Amino acid sequence: MSEETHAWQMVEYEGFEIHTSPRPKQPDESRFTYLGYVCHPGADPALPGHIVPFHADGEESFASLADALYEALHAGRSIVDGTHPDLSVLGLVTGGV
Template identity: 65%
Template sequence: MSDDNVCWQSVDYEGFEIHVSTRPKEPVRPGEVKPARYTYIGYVCHPGANAALPGHTVPFHADGEDVFATPPDAHDEAVQVGRSIIDGTHPDLSVLSLVTSGV
């Protein structure tokens, strides 16, 4: 899950950690100072888990069409998605595998 060129931010929630990285949706265009749109990737894990080991995280990302005007907007949405995974309200992802496997 980690990449040397990616800046991760972490939020503690209900005994789990939500790790989020915001990034430009596309490269900065010539003549522009900053990207016009942003997206995110993230994962949920237990505190102290090794994200490089299989089965120790529940990864997630923005849907292909989801774009955000600023990095904070993308971050806020990613944290909400992470919370829904932990709360069990996300339609496709769950922390059940982390809980039952003991990692």
């Protein structure tokens, strides 16, 4: 399955957008993972510095697309809230993007 075939979903949260794409971990498996990014509303994700990308950790997988989506939104919210252990929106805020 190509990258373009995975649907992206967006939710607004605390003045940011959280974009998520739950997807099968492998095309022939029944486990799921996710990709995502946080940005300001209307930001161009193709431009450097306009997003904070995130994804499920290495071997982490979920039993359903709904579970993967739930975890992706949780990760995105933690980035916005400043509680994620590794990622922050501080660069988006201080960079003027």
